[in-house]
Amino acid sequence: MAWLFGLMNKPSLVKIGAKLGLKAVSWQLPFAEMAVKATIFQQFCSGTTLLDSQKSIDRLYEHGVFSILDYGVEAKEREEDFNITMNEVIRGIDFAANNVSVPVVSTKVTGMARFALLEKISMGQALTSGEEKEYGNLKKRIDSICHVARDRQVALFIDAEETWIQPAIDELVEAMMLRYNTERPTVYGTYQMYRKDRLNYLVDSYAKAKTNGYILGAKLVRGAYMDKERKRAAEMGYESPIQPDKQSTDRDFNKAIQFCIAHYEQIASCNASHNRISCELQVKLIDEKIFHAIIHTSIFANYTV
Numbered sequence: 001m002a003w004l005f006g007l008m009n010k011p012s013l014v015k016i017g018a019k020l021g022l023k024a025v026s027w028q029l030p031f032a033e034m035a036v037k038a039t040i041f042q043q044f045c046s047g048t049t050l051l052d053s054q055k056s057i058d059r060l061y062e063h064g065v066f067s068i069l070d071y072g073v074e075a076k077e078r079e080e081d082f083n084i085t086m087n088e089v090i091r092g093i094d095f096a097a098n099n100v101s102v103p104v105v106s107t108k109v110t111g112m113a114r115f116a117l118l119e120k121i122s123m124g125q126a127l128t129s130g131e132e133k134e135y136g137n138l139k140k141r142i143d144s145i146c147h148v149a150r151d152r153q154v155a156l157f158i159d160a161e162e163t164w165i166q167p168a169i170d171e172l173v174e175a176m177m178l179r180y181n182t183e184r185p186t187v188y189g190t191y192q193m194y195r196k197d198r199l200n201y202l203v204d205s206y207a208k209a210k211t212n213g214y215i216l217g218a219k220l221v222r223g224a225y226m227d228k229e230r231k232r233a234a235e236m237g238y239e240s241p242i243q244p245d246k247q248s249t250d251r252d253f254n255k256a257i258q259f260c261i262a263h264y265e266q267i268a269s270c271n272a273s274h275n276r277i278s279c280e281l282q283v284k285l286i287d288e289k290i291f292h293a294i295i296h297t298s299i300f301a302n303y304t305v
Contacts, residue, residue: 185268188217
């Protein structure tokens with residue numbers, strides 16, 4: 001699939017292709033589904049159902065690669081759709097619990113709540129009685145998913161999204177960690193290191209977890225909404241929350257890895273990156289931790305004897 005990634009390295013082509021592709025699918029043009037499944041879908045998706053995904057899961061596991069199930073739904077608006085998402089995520093957790101090759105399920109909060117509601121909560125605005133009910137329903141959905149994940153011993157990654165709805169998501173994630181990460185890490189929040197403030201937020205999250213007696217679950221990513229974030233900041237006249245350049249993002253991402261490994265007793269972390277240097281750094285740090293632990297154990301054993 002090198003040719004596909006070659007095409008995806010052309011920003012103008014991706015921009016045009018994405019718009020045309022979405023239109024073709026929404027208009028249900030006869031060639032659209034076939035074209036998507038033969039190219040992008042085949043590379044990035046394992047299937048449209050859990051059973052469809054099993055073939056890809058098994059093939060990867062044969063090579064020592066584990067899988068993360070992600071019910072890829074977001075930007076829904078109706079309570080009916082939100083409940084469908086919740087039930088599908090729970091089905092995914094049950095499926096993962098019976099597959100040693102699937103230790104993690106991932107989800108997005110915008111698949112279970114209106115974007116506008118999350119934005120209003122994040123801005124600290126007062127909710128109407130109807131919105132309070134909506135928010136209560138969202139909390140129940142998230143809690144139900146986390147409860148099942150804890151009982152089935154499957155990790156749950158909750159994705160980060162746009163900065164202007166992220167405070168509401170962070171609040172939910174922290175509440176779920178406090179409830180379900182006391183004995184083992186179940187719930188993981190996502191830290192977008194292309195944001196200027198996320199390294200400090202990771203450190204603060206660790207301090208809060210330590211103070212309140214739960215394990216911090218931290219999924220580290222670089223980020224996915226850069227153009228949208230910068231455009232909104234420019235249009236609304238506030239400072240962009242995004243790092244000024246890739247080097248700054250790489251710096252904070254690698255510092256986050258170092259911090260998580262240094263505090264591994266209290267932080268369960270996931271290096272969710274395709275970056276070779278970051279992956280090699282994590283392996284090096286883990287090797288050093290293991291080596292020092294072996295040396296310390298050996299010295300202690302000799303001393304006690």
